[in-house]
Amino acid sequence: MKKIAPSILSSGIIDLAKYLPGIEKETDWLHLDVMDGHYVPNITFGFSVVKSIRNKTKMFLDTHLMIDKPDRYFERFAKAGSDLICFHPETVQNPMDAVKKIKALGCDVGMVLNNKISVDTILPFLSELDLALVMSIEAGFGGQSFIPKSLEKIKLLRKKIDAEKLETLIEVDGGINAQTAGKVLEAGADVLVMGSAVFGYGNPVENIKCIKKEFGLHFS
Ligand code: DX5
Ligand code: ZN
Numbered sequence: 753m754k755k756i757a758p759s760i761l762s763s764g765i766i767d768l769a770k771y772l773p774g775i776e777k778e779t780d781w782l783h784l785d786v787m788d789g790h791y792v793p794n795i796t797f798g799f800s801v802v803k804s805i806r807n808k809t810k811m812f813l814d815t816h817l818m819i820d821k822p823d824r825y826f827e828r829f830a831k832a833g834s835d836l837i838c839f840h841p842e843t844v845q846n847p848m849d850a851v852k853k854i855k856a857l858g859c860d861v862g863m864v865l866n867n868k869i870s871v872d873t874i875l876p877f878l879s880e881l882d883l884a885l886v887m888s889i890e891a892g893f894g895g896q897s898f899i900p901k902s903l904e905k906i907k908l909l910r911k912k913i914d915a916e917k918l919e920t921l922i923e924v925d926g927g928i929n930a931q932t933a934g935k936v937l938e939a940g941a942d943v944l945v946m947g948s949a950v951f952g953y954g955n956p957v958e959n960i961k962c963i964k965k966e967f968g969l970h971f972s
Contacts, residue, residue, distance in 0.1 A: 754937060754969045756960055757781035757814050757923065759947035760805075761796065762894045763956065772809055774957035778964065782811045783925070783945045784834070785894075788819035791843055792892035799825075799832040806833025814883075814943075816864065816925065818891050819843065823850050830857035838862030838885050838923075841873055851880050862923070866891050871905045875912065881920050883943070884909055888936070889926030894947040898927030903939045910940025933967055 756779050760768050775782070784802055789795040806813060815834035819825070822839045829837055837854045841847040841863055854861040862883035863874050867890045874884055886909065888902035906922060913920050921942040928936055929949035936944060949963065950956045963969070 753942070754967075755779060755781050755943045756950070756963060756969060757783040757943050757945045758950040758956065758960065759783040759785055759894065759925070759945050760951070761785040762947035762951035765801070767951070767956075768805075769808065771956045775960065776809055776811050778957060778960040780812055781814050781943065782809070783947075784813060784815045785947075786815060786817050786819060786829075787892065790820045791840065792818045794818075794892050799828045802829060802832040802834055812836065814838070814862075814923070814945075816862075816885065816945075817843075823853055826850070826853050826857060826859075830854075830859050834859055836860040836862055836883060838864050838883065840864045840866055840869075840891070841877075842866075842869065847877060848880070851877060864891070864925075865905060867899060867902065867926075871908050874909075878909075878912060878920055879916065879918055883921045883923050884913075885923045885925055886941075887926050888924055888928065888932075891926075895952065896927055898929075898932040900935075902926075903935060906936065906939035906941055930963060930966060933963065937967060 787794045787796040812835045814836045816838045844850040860882035864885040866887045889896040923943035924941040925945035
């Protein structure tokens with residue numbers, strides 16, 4: 753099942769409240785970008801925002817941590833209501849310990865490959881992951897252009913996951929819109945994160961409907 757995970761980075765929080773009932777009719781995942789101004793230069797939000805979104809929706813909260821030493825905070829995000837916690841392996845001392853810690857909290861676990869990080873970094877962990885998140889931009893800001901080289905990473909991961917009959921989902925994040933979504937799906941992605949393509953113009957609910965229709969995407 754292919755999915756869109758709208759990234760609220762490009763939405764105003766007030767607008768999100770307004771559109772959430774419509775969004776949850778169109779998709780069941782929401783992508784939450786947490787940034788600390790250290791691992792990436794941008795700063796967004798933390799637990800309290802995740803918690804207030806949790807209180808408003810039953811959507812699957814896909815939480816992308818772009819912060820230093822995220823293992824300090826896994827428990828707080830789990831308690832705030834995150835369903836999936838994704839971390840960048842270079843931000844922790846021991847990625848396998850971090851994977852175990854997230855699982856022990858009852859959350860799904862994802863590992864993120866930032867643009868300059870080799871796909872080899874994630875391969876030893878693949879069978880332990882619920883999701884592999886491929887950045888198709890340099891993490892930190894919405895509205896950047898899709899980096900075509902990331903398609904190679906997606907294809908390689910698809911090959912490995914299929915060859916080993918794993919259930920790990922491939923999520924792709926950055927610069928995905930009506931122009932780039934087709935290539936990303938063709939390369940083997942399962943979940944498309946979309947920030948500006950959903951919230952950047954017009955009506956987010958209509959934008960999701962249009963993209964779903966164009967690519968024949970269905971949701972469980
Ligand atoms: C950026 C974030 C993305 C961002 C994508 O580091 O991880 O989730 O919201 O935004 P667009 O879809 O505009 O590239
Ligand atoms: Zn993200």
